Amino acid sequence: MAKNTYPRCAQCPTRVCENRGGKAGDVPSLEKAPAFCPMKLMPEAYAAALTEYDKPKVKEFARLASVQEFQCYERGPDGLRTKLPRIEETIQFARKCGYKRLGLAHCAGLVYEAGLVAEILENNGFEVVSVQCKTGAVPKERIGVKAEEKIAGPEMWETMCNPIVQAMIINKSKVDMVIMLGLCIGHDTLFIKYCEVPLTVLAVKDRVLGHNPLAALYAGETYYKRLRGKIE
Numbered sequence: 160m161a162k163n164t165y166p167r168c169a170q171c172p173t174r175v176c177e178n179r180g181g182k183a184g185d186v187p188s189l190e191k192a193p194a195f196c197p198m199k200l201m202p203e204a205y206a207a208a209l210t211e212y213d214k215p216k217v218k219e220f221a222r223l224a225s226v227q228e229f230q231c232y233e234r235g236p237d238g239l240r241t242k243l244p245r246i247e248e249t250i251q252f253a254r255k256c257g258y259k260r261l262g263l264a265h266c267a268g269l270v271y272e273a274g275l276v277a278e279i280l281e282n283n284g285f286e287v288v289s290v291q292c293k294t295g296a297v298p299k300e301r302i303g304v305k306a307e308e309k310i311a312g313p314e315m316w317e318t319m320c321n322p323i324v325q326a327m328i329i330n331k332s333k334v335d336m337v338i339m340l341g342l343c344i345g346h347d348t349l350f351i352k353y354c355e356v357p358l359t360v361l362a363v364k365d366r367v368l369g370h371n372p373l374a375a376l377y378a379g380e381t382y383y384k385r386l387r388g389k390i391e
């Protein structure tokens with residue numbers, strides 16, 4: 160597919176949509192936007208999105224999210240500084256939305272962290288419904304995993320991750336919002352697909368980098384240079 164025919168914001172040389180330094184009310188010109196800019200390729204999507212924001216509940220949710228974003232910074236004599244880690248942001252945002260009961264969908268491998276998160280949320284006045292990925296105790300063979308594909312070894316019992324039932328239990332538990340913590344790639348995709356309540360992510364799993372996948376990019380000029388190599 161020709162590279163100018165689909166959105167590629169990650170490679171944009173101008174980012175005119177940010178209109179940095181512009182004054183309130185100044186509408187940026189699209190002249191300098193690249194040909195692959197979605198604002199040029201799909202203008203109708205922007206009108207449709209604004210119609211969604213006009214729905215009162217969506218508008219209020221979006222407004223609160225932007226207020227939360229604002230409150231994550233403070234302006235001091237040396238300029239703008241960040242001030243809140245994600246866990247505090249999550250608590251503040253849940254309070255803003257008037258949420259009382261939160262779900263926590265976590266990986267069994269992060270049960271220690273899940274315990275801490277639940278304790279922190281409860282100490283902040285929330286009720287916490289937590290469900291871990293192995294719930295259901297279904298063996299991996301049930302979804303066709305072969306004996307030699309089990310982490311514990313071919314002879315051993317291994318419970319499959321069950322993000323579909325995790326989502327179903329969260330849906331039944333009448334939580335106001337669910338927080339995902341460290342689900343595996345693919346299992347998280349299924350959880351998101353089946354989850355019917357507002358969802359946010361506290362952390363994604365990275366078994367090697369302390370659940371901070373971006374560390375591989377920050378070390379991408381040195382230890383993880385192999386990632387930048389082009390596959391022929």
Ligand code: SF4
Nearest residue numbers: 168171174175176196
């Ligand atoms: S929306 Fe357009 S101008 Fe903004 S980053 Fe994407 S390509 Fe660039």
